[in-house]
Amino acid sequence: MFFFFVGGVNQEVRQVLQSGVGRCLNCGSQASLVSYDNVLKLFFIPVWRWPGKDSAIYCDNCGFLMPKGLFREGRVPPSLTPEQNRDFIAGELRCWSCSRLLEREFNFCPFCGSAQ
Numbered sequence: 013m014f015f016f017f018v019g020g021v022n023q024e025v026r027q028v029l030q031s032g033v034g035r036c037l038n039c040g041s042q043a044s045l046v047s048y049d050n051v052l053k054l055f056f057i058p059v060w061r062w063p064g065k066d067s068a069i070y071c072d073n074c075g076f077l078m079p080k081g082l083f084r085e086g087r088v089p090p091s092l093t094p095e096q097n098r099d100f101i102a103g104e105l106r107c108w109s110c111s112r113l114l115e116r117e118f119n120f121c122p123f124c125g126s127a128q
Contacts, residue, residue, distance in 0.1 A: 036071035074108035
């Protein structure tokens with residue numbers, strides 16, 4: 013007998029508690045404070061949800077979810093150059109793939125073509 017199983021647990025945003033609390037450590041875009049649920053999925057169908065332990069920081073641009081304990085206001089990702097650092101602090105939006113500056117209304121990066 014052969015049994016095939018596809019499943020996993022992931023986190024999904026339940027509610028935005030406060031928007032614009034800081035910057036994403038991954039892409040530099042604005043991030044929000046959210047509460048989240050852990051979701052068990054079997055064959056890509058949500059079967060069971062339970063609340064996460066703490067609130068988390070979620071980036072709307074790249075979808076990066078990080079625990080609130082790892083987030084510090086104004087922290088600059090270590091991979092940024094001094095020129096990028098100025099843009100990061102000024103609140104510029106960057107592509108998650110190629111890290112170039114983007115206009116807020118762009119849905120796709122004009123440089124690399126990745127969806128934003």
